[in-house]
Amino acid sequence: MDDDVQLMQAFQNGDEQAFEALFDRWATRLLRFLVRMVKDTAVAEELVQETFLRVHRARERYSPEARFSTWLFTIAGNAARNELRRPFRRHAHDRPDDGAANDEGPTLQLVSDAPATDDVAHARRVGDAVDAAFARIPERQRAALWLSAVEGQSYAEIARALDTSEKSVKALVHRARVSLSKFVTPEGEPVSPAATAERGGSA
Amino acid sequence: MTSQQEERLSAHLDGALSLEEEAALSAELAASPQLRARLAELAAVDEAVRAMGGPVAGEDLKQRLRARLTEGDGPAVPRSPAGRGPARRRFGRLAASAALAASALLVVWLAVGPESPESDGSELVQIPLTETIPEDFLVASDEADREVIEVLDLLAVLDELEEGSS
Structure with missing residues (x-):
């Protein structure tokens, strides 16, 4: 059984530290994925929070047959799609200081x-x-x-x-x-x- | 090179070919320098994407999540670091646009007069609306419908939040 599944099962049994460990393991990877989707770091951070909140709320529904990362990225993918569908979501071109990002994509640092x-x-x-x-x-x-x-x-x-x-x-x-x-x-x-x-x- | 060959190269990079397909592709690669060159090009894309990097989820993000969990699993509307999430920002923008539009309508109403007997309505078209209303407020009707629905949804969420906090 992989570490994520063990942590998720520990969390299902009430171990909040296991939840924090899952956050530590996956938050940066999730953030980078979401930044690429919504092209806005602040919004992507909010979606990371939203994704982990949903994990927290839906912990009982997690089944160890699926990899934790598959479940996590499915939730994140839904969150990103919902964000992108919003009629009034903030786009890069909404902000005057984002002209370069609009022309050349997100400006992320290595x-x-x-x-x-x-x-x-x-x-x-x-x-x-x-x-x-x-x-x-x-x-x-x-x-x-x-x-x-x-x-x-x-x-x-x-x-x-x-x-x-x-x-x-x-x-x-x-x-x-x-x-x-x-x-x-x-x-x-x-x-x-x-x-x-x-x-x-x-x- | 055919598009099927190129698709097989992609599937090979994704580890999605069967053993038989892998063996067939190996034979094709051995016989075709062009195919090998294309595989190198496609593989370079994956390497470049993997090397792109990005932001790191810092301790502050964890603290914000923790705070939302402590609040009772947090509100459904995500919050930004400044405490104003996208929904509230959008609501603020809509409210500002609505206020501006209301002001513009008041100007129009005052210009035409509440019950001006001389008015046949033609004055309305002479009012330079685009100078007083932001351009992005002048939207197509289907988008306007979505705006109304969005505002109603947001008001419902805000009502729920207020009920929950009281």
């Missing part, structure tokens, strides 16, 4: 306190290019590729989180990869605007 060496600068340059391209692909493609490439979820798990079929997930992940491949070389370099245009992308 998590590193190390000095800005050439490697770090290079990583930031590549990261910015991928950030910008990733922000431009459709929401469901972003979610599917993130859950596959970053979270290592199976098509079945992603299908559950996105409330769709495995066949759709396969297509979503593939389309996202093909779109992004126009912006990244196999060496991890961002593709130049000219080369991107040649590959059929719009940088």
